[in-house]
Amino acid sequence: MKIVRLCAILALGVAFALAFADAAENKEPKEAKCCVKAEKKGEKCDHVCCLEAAKESKKCEKCGGKN
């Protein structure tokens, strides 16, 4: 019985670790693809929506960015 309990605890721990990793990833701000592309060229994205978001020092959510 002890081994079964240990396995259950281990499984729970792994599930929690995965859940936390997921949450941490989702919280991180993500740049929109168009802005990443422009940045690679050494330019700034010229989308109006992205510029508006940048004014508030945010990532453009319309283009797939996350804040």
Ligand SMILES: [Zn+2]
């Ligand atoms: Zn953009």
Ligand SMILES: [Zn+2]
């Ligand atoms: Zn945009």
